[in-house]
Amino acid sequence: MSIVNSLVTQIDALSSEVESNLQSEDLERCPELLDKRQLLLEKLAATIDDTDMKAFVQYQEFLLSIKARDNTSRDAIIKQQTLLLSQSDQQSKTKKAINAYNKFSD
Secondary structure, three states: OOHHHHHHHHHHHHHHHHHHHHHOOOOOOHHHHHHHHHHHHHHHHHHOOOOOHHHHHHHHHHHHHHHHHHHHHHHHHHHHHHHHHHHHHHHHHHHHHHHHHHHHHO
16 A cells, blocks of 8 residues: 555544544544644645646545535534534523522512
8 A cells, every 4th residue: 555545544534533523522532633634634745746647636636525524524513513502592591581580589
């Protein structure tokens, strides 16, 4: 297996692990995994030979696939964040209502 194929496999595995953690709402390891993936992406970029057009096109396609996956993950995180903010807002309103009710019941 070539170094490029090895890096692509590792990057793909890290991306899958990040996506899995996001789906299970286990966000703690995501920054560490994304940092590792970034280092591998940089190593891959340094490995690609610009004169080999076939390899360069495959590299571009791979990066576009990573971008698409990241966009999907980002959208899921934004949706989750919006839900959490909404729940927090609702909790705050409920707490204010309970406090107001408690003032009148004393």
